[in-house]
Amino acid sequence: AAGEPAAQGDAEQVVPAEAFAESPESAGLAPEVDDLGDAAPAYDEDMREAVHRVMRERRDIRNGFRSDPIPHEVLIRVLEAAHTAPSVGYSQPWDFVVIRSAKTRARMHELAERQRDVYAESLPKGRAKQFKELKIEAIRETPVNIVVTADRTRGGRHTLGRHTQPQMAPYSAALAVENLWLAARAEGLGVGWVSFFDEEELVRELGLPEHLEVVAYLCVGYVNEFPDEPELAQAGWAKKRPLSWVVHEETYGRRALPGEEPHSVLQETLRGIRPLDAKALGEAWDRQKRMTKPAGSLGMLEIISAQLCGLSRKCPPPIPEPACVAIFAGDHGVHAQGVTPWPQEVTAQMVGNFLAGGAVINSFASQLGAEVCVVDVGVASELPPAIDSGRTTGLLPRKVRPGTADMTQGPAMSREEAMRALEVGIETARDLVAAGNKALVTGDMGIANTTAAAALISVFTGEDPAAVTGRGTGIDDETHARKVAVIRQALDLHRPDPSDPIGVLAAVGGLEHAAIAGFLLGAASLRTPVILDGVIAGSAALVAKAIAPEVLAACIAGHRSAEPGHKAALAKLGLRPLIDLDLRLGEGTGALLALPLVQSAARAMHDVATFDSAGVTEKH
Numbered sequence: 001a002a003g004e005p006a007a008q009g010d011a012e013q014v015v016p017a018e019a020f021a022e023s024p025e026s027a028g029l030a031p032e033v034d035d036l037g038d039a040a041p042a043y044d045e046d047m048r049e050a051v052h053r054v055m056r057e058r059r060d061i062r063n064g065f066r067s068d069p070i071p072h073e074v075l076i077r078v079l080e081a082a083h084t085a086p087s088v089g090y091s092q093p094w095d096f097v098v099i100r101s102a103k104t105r106a107r108m109h110e111l112a113e114r115q116r117d118v119y120a121e122s123l124p125k126g127r128a129k130q131f132k133e134l135k136i137e138a139i140r141e142t143p144v145n146i147v148v149t150a151d152r153t154r155g156g157r158h159t160l161g162r163h164t165q166p167q168m169a170p171y172s173a174a175l176a177v178e179n180l181w182l183a184a185r186a187e188g189l190g191v192g193w194v195s196f197f198d199e200e201e202l203v204r205e206l207g208l209p210e211h212l213e214v215v216a217y218l219c220v221g222y223v224n225e226f227p228d229e230p231e232l233a234q235a236g237w238a239k240k241r242p243l244s245w246v247v248h249e250e251t252y253g254r255r256a257l258p259g260e261e262p263h264s265v266l267q268e269t270l271r272g273i274r275p276l277d278a279k280a281l282g283e284a285w286d287r288q289k290r291m292t293k294p295a296g297s298l299g300m301l302e303i304i305s306a307q308l309c310g311l312s313r314k315c316p317p318p319i320p321e322p323a324c325v326a327i328f329a330g331d332h333g334v335h336a337q338g339v340t341p342w343p344q345e346v347t348a349q350m351v352g353n354f355l356a357g358g359a360v361i362n363s364f365a366s367q368l369g370a371e372v373c374v375v376d377v378g379v380a381s382e383l384p385p386a387i388d389s390g391r392t393t394g395l396l397p398r399k400v401r402p403g404t405a406d407m408t409q410g411p412a413m414s415r416e417e418a419m420r421a422l423e424v425g426i427e428t429a430r431d432l433v434a435a436g437n438k439a440l441v442t443g444d445m446g447i448a449n450t451t452a453a454a455a456l457i458s459v460f461t462g463e464d465p466a467a468v469t470g471r472g473t474g475i476d477d478e479t480h481a482r483k484v485a486v487i488r489q490a491l492d493l494h495r496p497d498p499s500d501p502i503g504v505l506a507a508v509g510g511l512e513h514a515a516i517a518g519f520l521l522g523a524a525s526l527r528t529p530v531i532l533d534g535v536i537a538g539s540a541a542l543v544a545k546a547i548a549p550e551v552l553a554a555c556i557a558g559h560r561s562a563e564p565g566h567k568a569a570l571a572k573l574g575l576r577p578l579i580d581l582d583l584r585l586g587e588g589t590g591a592l593l594a595l596p597l598v599q600s601a602a603r604a605m606h607d608v609a610t611f612d613s614a615g616v617t618e619k620h
């Protein structure tokens, strides 16, 4: 791929090899080899395997419990294991309330059901459908329920280690839960953790002393079987994250498993990007021909469904639901050049509006059953908190810097910042796909971001700035002329080289453009379809394509915006937009409107009968 070496070389600049040249030994961190003596013996292989096996085969169980009673000696062994857990300052802050009464369990079930309804109500429709099928507790089906509590006051004022981190008491109790869970597995007992409780209600109902907090409500009983993987993974609710995503060497962000060379998230992502699978594509075309409809009669939707097959390597493809719109928000130093009549603080204000559910994107998302999240990759001003009263608000705070610099005066950002913003996008795609989303939708918010988009499009298409610069949020002739001149000035200053996409982003890009480029690369590496919104996404797709051309395997152009640059970008990308309604709002609105088309294309592959199966005679 033309762009790959440049991008990878760049990644290496961010993680300089010299940083790892000094080994711990040469840095004087490891003792002399001669002085070590014998280490404590490890377990033998069978024992070690037994330990790992119990961790691997521990499952959260909600289905298939049996009513067999649990012998007292078995339950004592399990509770003893829990009581052996590590605890802050050896405070052993837990208590275990063993509940057997059918009446109490019925009441607890009622409480959990109520909270289940509250949660279901809060879900986007695409998720709620999935949630309806899930069992989330087995309170009445299990002979024993165990409430695990934590006492933050146990041991008095001076508990060692709790002084600076008071939350260590409930953490310790959570470790007791894990011990209990593992020991139960070894006994053939299933455990299901239920957290669908209003805690105060639970404390009141169970008559617990007020100084205790409930850490866990566990349903325990013998089971018919232990599933091989988490029930939520089996149901497609969430996916396992690979170990390589979560291990950092020395400093956060330097990914490497022990013994590996540190690599950037971008490098790892590029390794996962592949073209559409030829076999699944072939099956898709074949199936299209056999479906009970004239060949080709679904037009563009047939192309989309074949793409979904090739991308997922499955025919029929997974239905792209649930879906999530990620709105990448950032500010722009070039705003100072008077390229828009809107004040810069509108970016932050609109982020507040998205989070409060008051924007057009929220309205469309609620109609179409999608989730909306906002990624702050570079908003200049203060934003509302990401966690409010203990609850997530939908904001992902990933600020690389508070707005770019003015591209007419110098680079918009450093290469390192461009890389970091790109990786924010990759990691957002990872998070959303691991959380169970089967389609991603790009969105953006950034006053003055069409200026950066036009500059990027001019670089990658070779078009003159005047041909690709639009009126954004609606500017007059004078402002438009200034906008074109500003872009020309920036391009003259930097002379960006399209074969160095990170360099182009750094010179004239925006933080949200970089992040969206990463988002597309991330989606492609996870073989998940991503629907592109308007001109910002189009410009970001040009960057992504310059880094890894196969990224387009995952990309679907949702709509064509009224911005002239978008048309040029789509032409260069070779993407045909699904809808063309003169939208020029951004936020992800156009892309989201295309979501049901993409979902319908996949659905038809599943549902529509074939000539042979339906006994319909084919055309001669």
Ligand SMILES: Cc1cc2nc3c(=O)[nH]c(=O)nc-3n(C[C@H](O)[C@H](O)[C@H](O)COP(=O)(O)O)c2cc1C
Pocket: 058, 059, 060, 061, 062, 135, 136, 137, 193, 194, 195, 196, 229, 230, 231, 232, 233
């Ligand atoms: C703190 C905590 C709370 C949980 N609460 C619930 C719950 O309310 N309902 C439920 O069905 N599962 C609950 N679970 C179980 C998780 O869904 C489960 O651990 C996860 O899907 C991984 O599956 P596994 O435990 O089988 O590996 C909880 C797990 C933990 C650790």
